[in-house]
Amino acid sequence: MIGSGLPFLPGVANAGDIMRGYDLGLRYFKFxxxxxxxxxxxxxxxxxxxxxxxxxxxxxxxxSSAPNWLVLEPVLCVGGSWLIGTSLEETELLAREAVSLKT
Numbered sequence: 001m002i003g004s005g006l007p008f009l010p011g012v013a014n015a016g017d018i019m020r021g022y023d024l025g026l027r028y029f030k031f032x033x034x035x036x037x038x039x040x041x042x043x044x045x046x047x048x049x050x051x052x053x054x055x056x057x058x059x060x061x062x063x064s065s066a067p068n069w070l071v072l073e074p075v076l077c078v079g080g081s082w083l084i085g086t087s088l089e090e091t092e093l094l095a096r097e098a099v100s101l102k103t
Contacts, residue, residue, distance in 0.1 A: 013037040018050050035060025047074040
């Protein structure tokens with residue numbers, strides 16, 4: 001939390017972005033856009049020198065690709081528009097299915 005006291009997850013796509021976050025005392029980031037920024041290979045390369053950082057990849061992550069991201073140690077969660085249904089009930093079902101990917 002910075003300034004207003006509200007939690008937020010700043011988006012990063014490269015080492016410079018992460019370094020700026022580190023300067024602010026941050027260690028949690030959204031890796032966005034994940035797929036067009038190099039995908040899993042890029043996140044592995046970025047996470048190695050920033051071993052304290054944890055990430056939530058979004059942008060190109062799908063229900064079927066989510067497990068590939070979730071097995072990475074620096075990945076705490078994933079996100080994407082695939083989690084949003086056309087109704088509250090459908091969104092709840094999609095969220096429950098997504099939670100089952102990590103367990």
